Structure formats: C-alpha cells, structure tokens
Amino acid sequence: MSEDLSFDALRWLEQLAQGALAPRAEDIVARAVTLFPGSLALANSFGLEDLVLQHMALPYKDRIQSFVLDTGRLPAETYDLIELWRLRFSIAFRMVSPDAAALEDFVSREGPNAFYQSLELRKHCCEIRKIEPLTRALSPHGAWLTGLRREQSQARSTLELAEKESSGRWKLNPLAHWSLEQIWDYVHTHQLPYNPLHDRGYPSIGCAPCTRAIEAGEDVRAGRWWWERDQHKECGLHTHARKETTHAYPSP
Ligand code: SF4
Secondary structure: OOOOOOOOHHHHHHHHHHHHOOOOHHHHHHHHHHHOOOOEEOOOOOOOHHHHHHHHHHHHOOEEEHHHHHHHHOHHHHHHHHHHHHOOOOOEEEEEEEOOHHHHHHOOOOOHHHHHHHHHHHHHHHHHHHHHHHHHHOOOOOEOOOOOHHHHHHHHHHOOOOEOOOOOOOEEEEOOOOOOOHHHHOOOOOOOOOOOHHHHHHOOOOOOOOOOOOOOOOOOOEEEEOOOOOOOOOOOHHHHHOEEEEOOOOOO
C-alpha cells in the first residue's frame, strides 16, 4: 500500500504524526480528501466521536468511503441509528460483515455466547467479527479517518493526529485532542442524531452482549467487557493496528 504523495503532503502528515502541527479537525478531513483521492475511508462505529467525524465528512461523502463493522451483535439502537443517518444524510455506508464460514464454524463449535467463557474465546470472537473484517475493509485504502481521542483510555493517551502503519497506510485521528465536552457540544450544536443508549448510562457502546451501563464514578470503559480485568479491555481493533504502525499508537 503506497500513495504517491508530494513532498509537502508527506511533510504535513509527518508533522501531524510528530505532534508538530495542530490544525482544526475539519481542516484535517478536508486536506485528507485531497491527498487521498478515491482512497480515503472512515471507520464509523456510530459512537459520538464517529458521528462528529461523519458530519465533518458530509461535504465529501462521495469521496470518502464510510464503513461500519456489522458484527451481527450490535444493539438494536445502533442499527436504528445507522438507518437514521443513512436516510437523513443519504450516506451509502458499506456494511462489512464477518466471514460467514469462519463465523458459522466458530459459533457452531463454541456457542453463540462463547465470549463469556474465556478471554481467549472473547478475543477469537472479536477477531472474527471485527479484526478480520476491518483488515478486509481497509485493504484498498491508502488512509483512514478514526474518531479516537486521547482522553478515552490510558492506552490512547499518547495518540497523535496521524500515524503511519507499516503497510504504508495513514491513519488520521482528527479528534485526538478533543475533550468529551467538545464532542457533546458539537453533537448538540449540529443536532446530530445519536445513540439513545448514551442517555441510559452507556458512555461507550459496542456489541450488545459485551456492553453494559456504568454506575456513577466508574471508568467510562467499565461497561465494555465488564467481566474482564481492565488490562484486557481493548477489542483489538487498535492494538492490532498498533503492531502495524511506525509511531506510537492505540477503538471503539
Ligand atoms: S465485542 Fe463481544 S460480541 Fe462483539 S466481537 Fe467482541 S466478543 Fe464478539
């Protein structure tokens, strides 16, 4: 995977990766569209950050491929939200499904709720439903946009606005420095439709069986894979990508 980037474009990306520049998120999205024509993707999990990013990308919706990892186990509210955005903003989301044969084999052998049995089986489920589909969805793209933020977890605290994966693909995180308050301000200012689970104590929403509401004072990630110890709480989407990056790194 390599893009024919000009010297100025490469310099700009490297400066983002080194923390030497801090352009507005909207400007990063706009420039990425021009730098990666026909090759820019947006990974939309329909979390708040991804809604902000998707809204910023609306002027370029025909030039950015927005995709959703349809694990098959998303909450009904998330599917409703996808449909709402699809119709209201006329966005042709690519819905990326797990490999049917691999999923059928896994569920037939281990059962539909294998993730509760062991960390190994949970990771195997994430591999089949998220990681392999993500790898497949990104393969034709030279760059992708994510809604990752530094504040989301310790593992993301050193996140930069850009990272280069060893594959040569650029990962752009235009909201890396945003606070949760800024995210909510943007959502309310632009009256963006968002997942009603956020108003029911779910700050972070993933697959339905692996997400619960949190109590007052709990960490925002406490509701994800709540039965596991904290150090295991990444689905692997970005820890997987970390192995591929040349810069320090860290998903929905
Ligand atoms: S979050 Fe849960 S249901 Fe979703 S892919 Fe991972 S283990 Fe499977």
